[in-house]
Amino acid sequence: MNQPVKRTGSTKERILGAAEALFAQRGFDGASLRQLTSAAGVNLAAVNYHFGSKEKLVEQVFRRRLDALNAQRLAALAKVAGQPGTRLEDVLDAFIRPALELSHEEEGSLFMRVLARAFAEHDDSLRKFLSENYGHVMRQFTAEFARLLPQLSKEELYWRIDLATGALTHAMSGFGMIQRKSDVSERVHREQTVQHLIRFAAAGLNAN
Amino acid sequence: MNQPVKRTGSTKERILGAAEALFAQRGFDGASLRQLTSAAGVNLAAVNYHFGSKEKLVEQVFRRRLDALNAQRLAALAKVAGQPGTRLEDVLDAFIRPALELSHEEEGSLFMRVLARAFAEHDDSLRKFLSENYGHVMRQFTAEFARLLPQLSKEELYWRIDLATGALTHAMSGFGMIQRKSDVSERVHREQTVQHLIRFAAAGLNAN
DNA sequence: GAAGGATTCAAACGATCGTTTGAGCATACG
DNA sequence: CGTATGCTCAAACGATCGTTTGAATCCTTC
Known part of the structure; x- marks a missing residue:
């Protein structure tokens, strides 16, 4: 379709x-x-x-969404980072919600599929572009996760963040078995997705 | 390379x-x-x-690996299914280990990337082929997860299984940030991957 | 060796691809 | 109006693609 x-x-x-x-x-x-x-x-x-060129077009497709998305992520993170009462769920929310909102916007609804393809294609130049332009965002979230999960070794932490982002990419790409039900509005579906993701990821990150 | x-x-x-x-x-x-x-x-x-045709070749690439993989999965599941002492981790192991063993075999090491691409590409005919030929395996694992997680609604269960398989696909595709260290053997790396995955997924599935 | 079937081969087909090119059109300014 | 700049257009280029074709080769059997 x-x-x-x-x-x-x-x-x-x-x-x-x-x-x-x-x-x-x-x-x-x-x-x-x-x-x-x-x-x-x-x-x-x-x-x-x-x-x-077509290649440059691909980069611009990413740039026009990721600039705004990552700015939102960093803004949301800045509100909770380093605070004494911050929970894991808050940081996850800061990471996930902007992406989900983009994912469920009328005009941005396909972008997360584009992003999922970028990861799946293992295209080195594209990954280089993404890493160079947006890698700093991931590093800031990782630092905050590390602060909230002091019991984890660095290696264990990286493992869990990798798995959590894998699950997130999967959920946002719309490739899985979960589809929005026809009696559920877009907004409610998005909120459900956020909650399922946060609950799953927080538990996985906190596993002992 | x-x-x-x-x-x-x-x-x-x-x-x-x-x-x-x-x-x-x-x-x-x-x-x-x-x-x-x-x-x-x-x-x-x-x-x-x-x-x-090329399309038929693609199907055969899948069939030659998935027939064996899913037979192993079902055999491993049969050993633990329905038993009173079965834990979530045992079922996850039955699901994950055969795939990881395939993923780390010399000749099968790239197959999980092929599979990840199949999901990412959202190719309807390919998904139909996979669903028709291998969907019964997933249904059997889902039934056993449901038995072990009676507290979850059907919807919640599907959500969590979807997220867990997303994380699994991500880990096996080798696209994430985790690479095998040069001082770690293939076998040890595989075992580590299994353990990280099981721990993460079990916690996520069991989240409350 | 002959016959039949299986397999391999190079050439060709029609189609599609990203990129380039130069002409033409539109707009703004003096 | 003339000039400069920006933008659009159709045609063309060289390359690549999956598929087809008929001849040649290989293998097995009698």
Whole structure:
């Protein structure tokens, strides 16, 4: 089922929107520039004019979402970090909720699938781009997890964070067996997802 | 870094081995039949002769590993299912260990990446194939989890199993931040992975 | 050796791909 | 109006793709 692509806005924005939708559905290789430009209602050469290459377009698709997402994550983390009453669940909430809100937004709903594909594809240049531009966010969350879980060795901590983020990526990508029920609103489904994820991840991180 | 591909064995086996390696590295679309047949040392037309099409080749790559993997899973489950002393960790072990052993075998080491890609790609025909041929295994494990976690609603149970399998897929795909240290043997690393996974998943499944 | 079936081979097909190119159009400014 | 800049367009390029084809080779059996 094809996600409808907005045909208003600047050419550049239309391309980014179509790219996001088609990359989510078909992957980076699977979505051709002809499909994408057709969906956006622009000419094929517009991609190279505005973005230089398909590869650069892929990076811009990420940049336009991750800049805002990670800013929100860091802002939420700043509210709870280092506080004496902070619980693990609060830090997890700061990490998970911005992503879930993005994931369930009308226009951002496919982005987490794009992100999941980025991880699954093991594309070295893409991972380098993500690591260089957003790795500092993960390091800040890791430091706060370490503060709240002093009983864990560094190695155990990394293991658990890795598994928790794996579960998070999986949940957000929409690939699992959980689908929103038709009698449940988008907002309620998102809240349920947040709670399930936080409960699962907090227990897993705290396991002894 | 390219995984070396065996050049002995029947043409068919060589193609399957090369396919597994290149699908893991480049994805289903990203790995062309020319790359694959070149790596296997066979002629391009051999794929269509032996498998009919690239799509059918993909299915056979899965079938040759999943038949054995799921048989092992069911055998391990049969040893613990329904027993009065069975713990959650035992069922998780039955689910996880065969996959980890496959994941760390010399020849099967890339298969879990192939499987992770299958999930990430959200390819409907592939998911249908996996669901039709191997869905019964998951249902049997779910029934045993339900027996051991009677306090959970059906919905909560599905949520947690989904998250746990997401974490498992992530760990086995080798995409996360955890790499084997050079002073740790393959066998020890595998055992560590099993233990980390079981501890994390059991705690997450049991969360209250 | 001959026959039949299985397998391999190189060439070719039609299709698709990302990128490039130069002409044409639109807008803003003097 | 002329000029400069930005943007759009269709055609073309070189490359790659999965699939097909018919000839050649290999293997087995009689």
